[in-house]
Amino acid sequence: MTNRVHNFNAGPAVLPLEVLKEVQAELLDYKEEGLSVMEMSHRSSTFSQIINDAKAMVKKLMKVGDEYEVLFLQGGASSQFYMIPLNLCTEGKVANYLNTGAWSTKAIKEAKKIGKEVHVASSSEDKEFTYIPKTFKLSENPAYLHYTSNNTIRGTEFHFIPEVPEDVPLICDMSSNFFSRPMDFSKFDLIYGGAQKNIGPAGATLVVIKRTLLEKMNTGLPTMMDYNSHVAQESLYNTPPCFSIYVIGKVLHWLDENGGLTAIERHNIEKAAYVYDVIDSSDFYIGTVVPEDRSRMNIPFRLPSPELEKKFIAEAAAVGMIGLKGHKSVGGCRASVYNSLPMESAKALAEFMRDFEKNNS
């Protein structure tokens, strides 16, 4: 694989080469069972082992116990935006949100769409979501406080966990920084994320729910939208996204074998620093985020002109660095440097950025 690109995609994103090689080796014949994981019954003992092992790895890496349920659902974070208020906004309760970017805005929109009362407890919309608000004010009777721990498009990240009163469920969309750092996960009542950024291929949504929250949910919901039905059936109410779950399990083992969240956090800090250092030591590259709130996962930056940005992206692609275009809603450039991105890719990008600056300023 000498021709593997440096993959800065925002998601779906780079996966560990070791994991892909294992998947490839097992593709026709999983553990000499004579069939692919894609061809296995989701109720077979072999697949049970695969899904239960993946769930166990989630808990091991998060250091949480049986007070949490682990679900692998479908429909991405976008479906959670709907399921959360549907399940948790019981009579008279108000859905509280911290609005820090496009994804929290969408979460808010879905809660409103189904007629739930919504309170925006704080927002950084006043400065185009370029920072993380440090304070917030809850409504009366909060059903929960929801926030997005890392904002993929804007490149901001919460480097703290918002403090809520004990009786207010804390809910977090961790799609883009899941498993990228140790956190006190016991503070959360519901954590979720699409797999396709930090933990696996698209098509599976990881949901981790505190058991005590399950008792507070609405009943009589459409079965597929009902967390309690998925918990009761251990993610096997219907056929789950088996292959994605299998790959997720391997990615989590890869994380664990490489030192878990403590080690990956060090790795991620170092990796992001390669790129931020170029930005900070240059007047050519302009970071778009308040430095203290910078994401370790997604690094947006601007060049002196849209023409130079276009040239930068094209020349980078020509030397095997892909995914550097900023999200269409904000423009510019963005380097996503998730867990699985090798250190060499970040180094190569930093070097390329320095060379490009030299040749174009």
Added chain:
Amino acid sequence: MTNRVHNFNAGPAVLPLEVLKEVQAELLDYKEEGLSVMEMSHRSSTFSQIINDAKAMVKKLMKVGDEYEVLFLQGGASSQFYMIPLNLCTEGKVANYLNTGAWSTKAIKEAKKIGKEVHVASSSEDKEFTYIPKTFKLSENPAYLHYTSNNTIRGTEFHFIPEVPEDVPLICDMSSNFFSRPMDFSKFDLIYGGAQKNIGPAGATLVVIKRTLLEKMNTGLPTMMDYNSHVAQESLYNTPPCFSIYVIGKVLHWLDENGGLTAIERHNIEKAAYVYDVIDSSDFYIGTVVPEDRSRMNIPFRLPSPELEKKFIAEAAAVGMIGLKGHKSVGGCRASVYNSLPMESAKALAEFMRDFEKNNS
């Protein structure tokens, strides 16, 4: 792959070996792009080609044109059970169902759960779903008529398309006989199915909708539950199950290259006949379905005792024939013989069945 099992799983199920080999070969590096399909942006030009090609193959095999929209969604048929009445039961309309087994029963249940008026236009529940009702009676103001074209658990199949008045949308869950035979697909307004039986790995739901139906749908729905929002975004409202879609595309090409639906129908009739012939020429094996309504996909049968059934399943597994246990809700044995099951597997099973009968009667 000398050790590949004969895979009679009901779903997820066997896939064409040729397809698996291609997927394996491309797993680390798709078309020399230096990354896996799992690592590609769903908005990249390469993935656009993959998903658009898969959609085109759906239309080609079904022989339908641009009057239909092809969607790849998530959540399986179970999510469609909810989405269909949510989108289509407009004010004063009644959801009509043919009830032919566990899955249509679930579809009915979900429509009722969200408070829609439901009319069961016919049912074979009186004889434990062992036949297909040939007539039905619609309610006043039908929103649609929904039926399940093949009943995976009971092993019955519609060998005709129910006739409805032109203004009544015809909706069909084809999860377990999708693409197994030519049909006049132009008679349907909405066809859907989980991929994991006949067309690919779990995690993607194929939905084919007639454009004229889109105009009749409710508005203001949760975005992920709204067919119109998925159509407007061409299945890319959020990250789709990319890898599953990629494999589905390959399976559909495999079908096309092997003669399309006409050829696979002949193949499937011949394949199922191997097993049905054993049942019909024996007093040891007992078919559970009215012969004229037998499924070509799922063949349930009983042996003289539960002990013999257990022995049959165990001895079959010992010689590399898996997935022969009947669904837990009905017991007995079941051989699923989907498109991708090689003829040799059906022959081998028939031979095994004859030998087992000889040795145990």
